[in-house]
Every structure is written in C-alpha cells, then in structure tokens.
Amino acid sequence: MTSTNPAGPGLADRVLGGWLGRIAGNMLGKPVERGDYWTRERIDRYLRSADALPLTDYLPEPPVGGEEFALRPEWRRCVRGRIRGSCRDDDVDYAILGLHLLETHGSAFSTEQVGDLWLLRLPYLQTFTAERAAYRNLAGGLRPPLTATYDNPYQEYIGALIRADVFGWTSPGDPRRAASLARRDAVLSHTGNGVYGAMWAAALIAAAFTAATPRRAVDTALTVIPASCRLARTVRRVASLHEAGLGWADTLDTVGEETAGLGWIHVVPNVAVLTAGLLYGEGDFTTTIALTVRGGLDTDSNGATAGSVAGVLCGAAAIPARWTEPLQDRVSSAVFGFDGARISELAARTVELAAQ
Template sequence: MKGEPVIPAEDEPGLADRVLGGWLGRIAGNMLGKPVEQGEVWTRERIDRYLRLSRALPLTDYLPEPPDEDTCLALRPEWRECVRGRIHGSCRDDDVDYAVLGLHLLETHGFGFSTEQVGDLWLLRLPYLQTFTAERAAYRNLASGIKPPLTATYDNPYQEWIGALIRADVYGWTSPGDPGRAAALARRDAVLSHTGNGVYGAMWAAALIASAFTAPTVRAAVERALLVVPAGSRLARTVRRAASLHEAGMRWEDTLSTLAQETAGLGWIHTVPNAAVITAGLLYGDGDFTRTIALTVRGGLDTDSNGATAGSVAGVLTGARAIPAQWKDPLEDTVRSAVFGFDGVRVSDLAERTLRLVTLPG
C-alpha cells in the first residue's frame, strides 16, 4: 500500500483542513451526545422534550444545561463538562481514546500492523476500566493469554455491538479517497473484539470517512462505503433502507421510526440500529455540519458514538475552517484521554500527525 496514489499532491492544503475537520468533528459530535448517552433512558422523544423545555430547538450548539432537577439526575454524570458554557477542552471518552490509540498504532507499527499488535497496544496503553462491552471482554481474554481471533468469541456476548465501529476513524482519515484500503485496515483491528455486523460496521465507517474526502455528495459517500461490506449483511440492508427512505422523501422523524421498528430487539448499543441513525443524520444533514450532528444525536441510541462518527464524516466533508465556531472554540484545541501518554494533547497536533501518515504519490 506504500506509495499508493490517493490524492493529488497539490491538494495537500485542503487535505490537511479535512483531516483536522475529521478530528474536530469527531470530538464535537461526541461531546454533543455525551450527556444523553443511555439509549433506553434517553429516547428520541425524551431528548427532544429536553430541548423544547430548554428552548434549544432547532439544536445549533452543545446541549444547554438541564432545565430541571429530574433532567439533571437522568443525564450522564459527565454532563457538567459537556454542556454549553461549561466546556473547556474535550472531556475524556472512549470514542476519542480509540482514535488516539489508532493513531499511535499506525505510528508505531505502520499500515502492516497485525491484530495481535492492536491487542498488545491495548494492554500497554489503555486502562482496563476504560474499556466496555466487547472491548472489555477482548481485553480480559488478552490478559488471560487468549490470542485473536478467539479474543472476539470467547465469553463475549457483545460481538456485534458498536465498539469496533468507533475505532475505525483513523483508517479512513489515513486512506483519503480509498474506501477499500480503509475497510481492510479497520477489519484487521475489529476482529480483535468483534464478528459479523460488528466487523462490518467498522469497515463501513472507515470506508465512509475515506469516501468523504472525494465523494461529490454525502449520498455518494454512503453508497461508496456500502461496496466494502457484504451486500446481504443486515448492516448493508439497513443502511440501504435508510437511504431509500430518504430518497423517497420521507421525513427524518418518520424514517427513524420506520428503522426503529425494523431493527427492534437488537438493543441500543448494537451496530445495526446505530448505523441507521448515523446514515439518517448524514443524509438529512446534507453536508451541513451543525444539522448533521444535531440530527444524529437527536436520533437517540448510542448518542455520543453516533455523534462522533457523523461529526467525523461531516468534518471531513466541510473541512475544519467551515465548522462553525460554537463547536470548535470551546474545545480549546485540547483532548483529554485515558490513553497513556496522550492526556492533554492538542487536537491540531493529532491532526498533523495523522496527515504525516497519509500516503501521497512520490
């Protein structure tokens, strides 16, 4: 893959802005969704009720402070660091930790990294108690001496949940315009902890981000990303269904209601229903950064993970300069991270390091 032509050299300044946009978008989308990250409590209807009570619809900024004590008690405890007026740099979250860790993986082992090296880096750099669901099961298996791919299947009921999808961004950021390459890298990472639709979700997300660098429209990026996963998989069928409902002119609310019915029973952290929410947010957001992450978070389920992925895609599409100031400025160019050695790193530094990994001709 070294030396593979993906982006003309003369476009590098634009590429730098898009890579930074991806990082900023991921962090901002994550922060927006963090306070209401608990899908069985914070349904789409309850999120909008919160926003109406706070006079924050349409949503164009981070969530407002809770309007009453009951709302306050229902929010994630980190809400005080994630609502408008209180944000001073990003709050720590696994949705950002894995992007940082993925960057470190590529810097350490290059694009020829093995699944075993992904696991080794987890044990070295990531605290066990900052892992969840499938990642915690895989981490426990690694610590017990189990090797991939058994780390994904032994005593792990979360194999198709969203964890691998949230680890995929860096493979898209470093494969601009090459969704196949991005998907292959994401798969090698994902099989440490996931199988089936859990792996396909990671491949799809990486390909979606890679496609966003060169696709003429959001819909084109969505369609290109679908080419990297099995057409008959439930993930692919659900994403196509979301796109068809959008194309038919169905309202965003009705599209989500239809998709919720069709994915009922999978749970709020499963990859498939969350991919539906992300797809709807992207298509109905139509390239507008604010509208994209607002609709995605209002869609419910795993709100911070979905906001992060949609924000990453939207940030790549628009570039950092076009992301409105209310999303960028409170981040203060600072990332809090549980990844050993990275707490307090600058967003701009992460983006520059990512850009250095991008393969360019010559």
C-alpha cells in the same frame, strides 16, 4: 491513493475537520448517552424544555425543575458554557490509540499488535462491552480471533465501528484500503456485523475526502461489505426512505420498528441513526450532528462518527466556531502518554501518515 477534490478543502484541513468533528459530535451526545432511557422523544422533550430546538449548539444545562431528565454524571463538562477542552471518552481514546498503532507499526500492523497496544496503553476500566471482553481474554493469554469469540456476547455491538476513523483519515479517497485496515483492528473484539460496521465506517470516512455529497460517500462505503449482511440492508433501507421523500423522524420510526430487539448498543440500529443523520443533514455540519444525536441510541458514538464524516466533507475551516473554540485545542484521554495532547498536533501527525 486518490487525491482530494482540488476545488475543496485541502488534505490537512479535512483531516483536522475529522478530528474536530469527532470530538465535538462526541461531546454533543455524551450527556444523553443511554439509549434505553434517552429515547428520541425524551431528548426532544428535554430540548424543548430548555428552548433549544432547533439544536444548533452543545446541549443546554438541565432546566430548573427538570428532575425527569437524568443526564450522565459528566454533563457539567459537556454542556454549553461549561466546556473547557474535551471530555475523556472511549470514542476519542480509540482514535488516539489507532494513530499510535499506525505510527508504531505502520499499515502492516497485525491484530496481535493491536491487542498488545491495548494492554500497554489503555486502562482496563476504560474499556466496555466487546472491548472489555477482548481485553480480559488478552490478559488471560488468548489470541485473536478467540479474543473476539470467547465469553463475549457483544460481538456485534458498536465498539469496532468507533475505532475506525483513523483508518479512513489515513486512507483519503481509498475506501478499500481503509476497510482492510479497520477489519484487521475489528476482529480483535468483534465478528459479523460488528466487523462490517467498522469496515463501512472507515470506508465512509475515506470516501468523504472525495465524495461530492454524503449520499455518494454512503453508497461508496457499501461497496466494501457484503451486500446481503444486515448492516448493508439497513443502510440501503434508510437511503431508500430518504430518496422516497420520507421525513427524518418517519424514517427513524420505520427502521426502528424493523430493528427492534437488537438493543441500543448494537451496531445495526445505530448505523441506521448515523446514516439518517448524514443524509438528512445534507452536508451541513451542525444539522448533521444535531440530527444524529437527536436520533438517540448510542448518542455520543453516533455523534462522533457523524461529526468525523461531516468534518471531512466540509473541512475544519467551515465548522462553526461554537463547536471548536470551547475545545481549546486539547483532548483529555485515558491513553497513556496522550492526555492533554493538542488536537491540531494529532491531526498533523495523521496527515503525515495519510501523505505517505
């Protein structure tokens, strides 16, 4: 395992930054999570109507007379001034479940053991798309890899990617190890780019512990997946447009046209939004998660992963208090036995695994 940069934040601060960043980014994007309705244009129109551009804090409450802006029902627990601890969300549930997996079975866990923990700890109705299909297949007696392929039209959606963080947090500076662990988890429910997305995200977070810049982390993460897969080509496309000096909005317009038709939960267009947020955010925590959520599509999932990467890059101590204090060091979770857990305790347990 490669050590973290001695001149930068320590391991514990970076891991806590990852947890806090994931939860804050998730909550920032949660009220506008529905990419077919909450387009990038509608999100910015909402923010302008509430005088909240540039976006530097959690989303504001809906403006008076803003009937055209239909936020998710949970918005009252996720907007600025109303947050009292984290909202429950699968983007955080899977990080918790992944921690429990590694504590229970170690890094030699099997895909079958991932499925067993789902059945034991995760309510069926708190799973979605590919995860729900895999859960149903598990309950019906199927075993991996059939759990991912039988009656599952969501095999390349974003679900496996949102489960990958803990494998990066526990593999600091070792992106190949992180990708290997993420792959073993992902094949329970995903195939193809769905699996590559999880491997890329885990490697990205592992690389962020030692990378000098977001671009270095992005480039390193690309080394763990096939260069010819569509996900890798899309990441490289965003990086090349950024390097050529194209603006953030123009980059998303260009790549959006090239990935049109895949749907707002497919992993490939979401990775484009995530990559753009990381590169144009230039390592600044607030700018990174704000641009990522403003990019639309699966806003809470993208915000969560962007926050995790940015939090690892800068460390918890450098995350502005307006993002962390409202969380009150508590998570709400559907994972049995973890509702109300302290974020700091989850991070400390993650550090123990990372240090082994």
